[in-house]
Amino acid sequence: MRVLLSWLREFAPDIGGDPAALSDVLSALGLTVEDMTVTGSLPDGVVLARVLDLRPHPDADRIQLVEADDGSGSTLQVCCGAFNMAVGDLVPLARVGTVMPSGLEIARRKMRGQPSEGMCCSEAELELGGDAEGIMILNDRVADGAAPGLPLAEALGLAPDVLWDLEVGANRPDALSVMGVARDLAAGLGVAFEPPDWSTAASGAHITESAAVEIVDPTLCGRFVGRVLRNAPQGASPPWLAHRLTALGMRPINAVVDISNYVMLELGQPSHTFDLARVAGARIRVRRARDGEAIRTLDGAERTLAAGDGVIADGDDNVIGIAGVMGGASTEIDADTSEVLVEMAWWDPPSISRTAKRLNLSSEAATRFRRGADWGYNVERCMNRFVQLAAELGAEPADGVIDKRGDRPDRGPLRVRIARVNRLLGTGLSTQQMADHLRSIGFGADPAGEAALEVTIPTWRWDTETETDVAEEVARLHGYENIERTVPTGNEAGGLSxxxxxxxxxxxxxxxxxxxxxxxxxxxxxxxxxxxxxxxxxxxxxxxxxxxxxxxxxxxxxxxxxxxxxxxxxxxxxxxxxxxxxxxxxxxxxGLEPAGGRMSESxxxxxxxxxxxxxxxxxxxxxxxxxxxxxxxxxxxxxxxxxxxxxxxxxxxxxxxxxxxxxxxxxxxxxxxxxxxxxxxxxxxxxxxxxxxxxxxGPRTRRRYRPVSKYPPSEVDLAFAVPEEVAAAQVERALRAAAGSLLARIELFDAYRGPGVAEGSRSLAYRLRFQAPDRTLTDADVAEIRQRCIDETSRRTSATLRS
Amino acid sequence: MRSSLARVLEGYEQAAAEAEERLAAAADIGAVADIERDLLGRRSRFTAAKRQLGDLDPGERAEAGRRLNAARQRVETSVAAARTRLTAAARADRHAAERLDLTERLPQAAPLRRGSFHPVTQARDRLEDVFIGMGYTVAEGPEVESAWYNFEALNIPEWHPARGSFDTIFVNLGEPEQVMLRSHTSPVQIRVMENRKPPIYIVAPGRTFRADTADATHLPAFNQIEGLAIDRNITMGDLAGTIDEFVRAFFGTEVKSRLRPSYFPFTEPSAEFDISRPDGSWLELGGCGMVHPNVLRNCGIDPEQWQGFAFGFGIDRLAVMRHEIDDIREFVNNDVRFLSQF
Missing domain, CATH: 3.30.930.10 (Bira Bifunctional Protein; Domain 2)
Known part of the structure; x- marks a missing residue:
């Protein structure tokens, strides 16, 4: 969500100070600043100047000499590489000493022998736009009577402003609006927050004579407020409105669409407009779709609906819009529209979320509705704002308002235990401190006995329902960084398995x-x-x-x-x-429980x-x-x-x-x-x-101590001719079995195939080491074991001793 | 003319019949190729006979063509069979010639070149060791998970907007979108809480998955570590202090940490945590918060009795930072010129 400082100030005029410090406050409130840019500021020394004369440079083709009046009383000569101006034009001039946005400092210098005392500037050089082709011609862009020497920012009516790009969590639908950000920032700074209100005189026939709305499914739509405008404005929006939309990242389209977007960005409430003449019977029915119903949406796509999708139907019960997600093409307003029906509604977030996901259709409106829009007074405030902006552009609001109600979230007062919140956060906040924090962002907080607060959750916080949610608000306003850092006192031993x-x-x-x-x-x-x-x-x-x-x-x-x-x-x-x-x-x-696999619910x-x-x-x-x-x-x-x-x-x-x-x-x-x-x-x-x-x-061998023998070992080498179909492992097993407990080590040290060994056999040569723990083995001992090894191996494996 | 063709046809049929014997006797693939060339090649008797077909009466041509083709097909079938037989035989011969008795365990010359631990393993081990020193054990779990463990138990119901932000890779098992490659290691937290009574102090490192196209900074399979502490009186102050202690132990005592409010469905309050860089700026490292009471309830733990915190962050990125690696795809290329640097 992007916001402009000037816009925030319309809700909290005392927001101010160093933009970087404001960024820190926003981030600490959880509105993480991803980017900040200062806009509308120009370097000191750039002034309005009038071109008095243009002459060719005597020694250069690509430069001309400009004689200009910069209001200083004397005429300046500037060498300029652009040729798009005429005598009498008003242009921006950077005086000597000006530091340009690029960092370049304008100096007095000579170009091919001709002195130059300043610089005529292009849009790009002043970072006022992308045009780098020629010098900015300001004749029609400054107020009548603007005189040379006037600082350019003043001449153009530019005020320095700050644009923030904020990352807003899915639990903060309110902060997807300038008003919501202003409310938080004002609370963080401890300054007043006062949303303006708007109202406009209505005239003409009462709305109920031209339109009707029926909420068929109250679980889908909590509220539907409608008004009718005649003579809806045609054409482009005024520049100030288009400028703000552009700054916040939306493309101006036409006055009515722009007003809708403007109200959404400013106050968080998406709206939709119908060409009333194209709504059959001038009747709106809010209901769930039947499987297979179809609609062509505003983006031109044909979409098939499923049971459960929220829709707007007309008097013939045909679908003319997907509730809260995107309107239909059949009732889109155009140059011939005479009466516009404006819809401001509150939609059930899970319903909108399912539909948007199923259709893979994300819109600014759906993003806000699926996170939970404001179901309280804001719906009316937004309608007033819409009508007021439209009326400024010549629309005539019909008298009266349609206001239908469905099921709205039931958020009764919530009992919040002071000790519970402190225990969760590790803080020692008093009842009063918690109440102050909560009230600063519009929560109701009344002491309920010594140890608790009765908290009223504002209608713009759909995601906030529980004591823990409220604890988060307290922590946010108290400041995460003001919570004392401790470590758990548990006495657990760490380690690897x-x-x-x-x-x-x-x-x-x-x-x-x-x-x-x-x-x-x-x-x-x-x-x-x-x-x-x-x-x-x-x-x-x-x-x-x-x-x-x-x-x-x-x-x-x-x-x-x-x-x-x-x-x-x-x-x-x-x-x-x-x-x-x-x-x-x-x-x-x-589908049975697999041996090593696991069952899930699916x-x-x-x-x-x-x-x-x-x-x-x-x-x-x-x-x-x-x-x-x-x-x-x-x-x-x-x-x-x-x-x-x-x-x-x-x-x-x-x-x-x-x-x-x-x-x-x-x-x-x-x-x-x-x-x-x-x-x-x-x-x-x-x-x-x-x-x-x-x-x-699986199982492991226990490594049990065996005393190391102090007595010398005896080694015996045995080579066997072993048929290929007998594995060396079998030979080794036989040798081990025969050697018994006196065997200290056995090693295969040679395997040979070739002359001297029968075809289909190979020679395997083993070195056996014998050792007793308690005595030196005698030659007779060794000879006996050796023979046992030979006999046993021959008997068990059909290997034969090689001599 | 006719008799010459008859001769050619008969000759060819005879040759085809003999080919079977010749092929059966062929000792290698080369011999088969010779026979094939002789009977089917460009200058073979077949080609010659076929050329003569055109001179016949139409009535005779059909019959002669049929006979010629039948003979050719016989030859082709025999050649293919001989090839299959000889290939299999060559394979069997090779396998027979190469037979080894793997239990003939002769001493091997030990290589004196050390291998290397994967840089991600090294980062993971270092992280585990820091948390072990702080009193944590290491928990692990499967990489293929059900929607319950990956989402629902974590307080992310099916309609929740946060689901979309995970870019989950789903698996073709069960109902659509009910089985997936886990998008975080949080399912391990759920499994531990379901199976054990608090107090619980665990870290869960492991592979996680998102439908991200591989580029210099993204892989569809990457590694995360999450921590979970559940006890009677674990506070948010404990969370901030634990993060701080970890950061100082892992990155150095001069590095500071900070918490900023954020949003995750499974924690409340939620925060993101940053670490300080030498130039005074902050680097976002991961997310954390106090475990949401719904998550505790889903695991059969009474949130009035027990509370705690969870945190998580990427492992790969730490390895990238430590070794100044400029392309994360090196982690899965397995080029020894890369691996042996660590």
Whole structure:
């Protein structure tokens, strides 16, 4: 909402002082100043001057010499680059010493040998308009008798003014008007606020002879005030009115529309005008629409209405306007209009809000009505103001007023407890102080016993209903910055949950392993899931910002591969990336409570989970397994196993399911080469993805102390020929079982395929370290364990010892 | 003439019949291509036979054309089948050749290059740590929410003008506009209040969504942190003091804060809070206020017994300010040249 200082002063003449200080007061009241501009001020030294003579410059084509009378008594010579003036013209002249709005200081100087004692100015140079082409010619723009030497601002009747652009919250419909802002500002400054009133003598036939209004649905329309104007003004508005509309950001259109807008900006009440002759039966019926009724609105659009929309119908019950949102084209006034019916109404905010939203039709009127216009005296005040402005332009108001009532908000006196307000705000305000604050902005406040106020909420505060709402008004007027700052005295211990601590640990481990954390957006393009070998079953968005971001991911794979491809395209070579982020799995369609999904009032929400993914480009599957091992160790995961599997999108012979404590929790391996080709990735990508939520919330190994042995260990190397279909893990399990509690460490140190090992088998070489807590192992001890390991491994896995 | 065509036709049909065997024996895609060229290419016997069709009587031409086309279709089908077979075989061969036993865990050479934490994660962790020091725990919740959690419980009924200002991204689940990507992390506050008795001191960081076109300062997916304190006697003075303490802890003791009245449906009184800049001007950081009694009631908390404050602001912007990042899209591009700077 924009306001002008001069306009505010018409409601509170004592508003004044430094504009910047006023801005601070407005912001502190919650009318946040987004922008402030000082208008209508001109630099000292710019005066009216008359052109006495024009001569060519002897040595320059593009400059002429102007002889001017600036009222100082002597004639000045000015060099000027413009040629649009004639002898006798009145022009603005900046005297030597003037500092122009651009910061330029006018000096006495010579141009090509000719002295110049000042500057003739264009509109743009004075910031009075956009015209930079020629010098301003003021002959018709100043009052008769204005003499050279008169300061230009005075000659043009310009007064310095301040324009503010304010941000107004949706709870302040009243502050979408000059009057409402003035009321707050006056209260903030402690000066008087007195809205003017307007009335005009009426004449001629009584309105009831020409028009009638019926409120069919009282829940829609709280009040409908109508008047009839004859000889409505035609043509443009007077300049002062157009100037103010322009300053506040509205385009002048014609006198009647401009008056309507002027009253709305000034007093907050939108109005509508009908060409009465075009209203069938000269009768207005206010009702709800029937499904499918149609109307062509003022903007030329054909609109279809739905049951519940508020409408204005005529005597034939045809819709001629959408209540509070936009009028209809059929009754629009034009040059032939003889009688205008002016509507000032109060509409039910939720009704207007629903209609405006459904039709996606926002208007200045709808904005005010959906936030709640004033349902009190202001409706009449605005009608008076409208009629008065129209009458000034020659309209003849018909006698009488139509005033129909529907259901208006019922805001009985509200009991406000002083202690409750102080307890909420942390203040120690007295009953009197609170009452004063509230009265300063038009609330009624009467003491009700020792400890409470009986508060009457003004009719321009539709959003204000409760004790807490009133507390906000008290806080606003008291000043948020005057509330003493304290901190809660509660004695709560802060901290991360175990899950959150572990998640940070996961990040630290991965960063330590050389991975960069990525955060792709969680949406993918249609087909992106299928492109990486996954089912194309992602949940879709109804109104995606971009069609390429219209499906919710069901895996972190598309985002990570996109990141790998992006980095390859940008010559960063191979990268190690990770991500912790949500995936959204479709909930079952039967409407039953999904396993991991959640029910909402409208049906199941997705099964949403936090996943971890690691992508290592240019690396093979074992690299991803090594990362998994790091995590398993850092998180003390129990029994992490790899189960043979060919997960979608992954390399079928280089991938496995990650099993933690017996439950499948993710996948590890390499991305399938066809998927990589589809993503434009060269080389291999090692991949790990786990359901972080399940893993971190699942069981952990308790790290229990084992005494460190003081005795020397013995090491044994064993190499087995193992058929390819036997996993190394099986061999290791057999070795562990055989070695028993004396096994201190086991390590696979070589895997070999080739000559010397039968086709279809490979050699796996293990180093086993044995150690006892209480003695040095003898050769016999070691030999016995060694043999047990060989026997057990051969028996359980069909591996054979290589000699 | 006729007999020559008959010969050509028969020859071609014979060749087509033999092609199946040749294709079945083909060892690679190249061999298939050779056979295809031989039988269907520009200089193939098919082309030659087709050219001769024009010399026939119209009566014979139809019959000969039909036979020729039938033979061609047979060849085409066989070629396609051979291709599919060989592609699948190549794929299977490759997979077989590349088979790895992932449980063969040989020691890996450890990379001695450190990775990096995403700048948004770093900002989020720092914020969490400051609030943890002030006695808060960290709460989280889903990113896809119902209208109840995202709007209604927060005192934003379906007709409320504030709904439009959120630019919500809706999800095709359930009734229209009933399931959405959360537009703030306030739903987490509701979930916590529904599930726990006060006193409650939480911060809720996380991803939020608005239908904003991505540009240098906007992303449709971004991050917020919100705070909530509910206790017996939490005041607006406590809110101002908490904001102040946070600002000093996070930005430095020389930075000041101020509250300005504002409007949010879920708080009353509501405020926006600003922080001071070195040049004396103010920078708007976020919104806050005393939790609206309707919100407490919606969560089963008696507003006569309990009261409190909530606040919220963007995380991404803090990372942008800290590192002087000029294009927020870098946060989701995942370019290692960007990521490894932090």
């Amino acid at each position: 175990g899950y959150q601590r572990d998640r940070r640990l996961v990040r630290e481990v991965l960063v330590g392993a050389g991975c960069c954390e990525t955060q792709p957006m969680p949406f993918v393009a249609p087909g992106a899931l299928a492109a990486v070998g996954l089912p194309e079953d992602g949940i879709t968005l109804s109104n995606p910002v971009d069609d390429r971001e219209s499906v919710l991911r069901t895996s972190l794979l598309p985002g990570q591969l996109a990141a790998v491809a992006y980095n390859q395209r940008h010559f960063s070579g191979d990268v190690r990336l990770f991500e912790i982020g949500h995936i959204y799995l479709p909930a079952p369609e039967d 049906g199941p929400l997705p099964d949403e989970r936090e996943f971890l993914a690691v992508a290592l480009s240019g690396e093979e599957a074992p690299a991803a397994v090594a990362v998994l091992d790091l995590l398993a160790e850092a998180l003390a995961l129990p029994a992490v196993e790899l189960r043979q599997a060919s997960p979608p999108g992954l390399h079928p012979t280089r991938s496995a399911e990650v099993v933690v404590a017996g439950r499948g929790r993710g996948t590890v391996g390499e991305v399938d080469h066809e998927v990589l080709e589809a993503c434009g990735i060269a080389g291999r990508v090692a991949w790990l993805q786990i359901d972080l939520q399940e893993v971190l919330n």
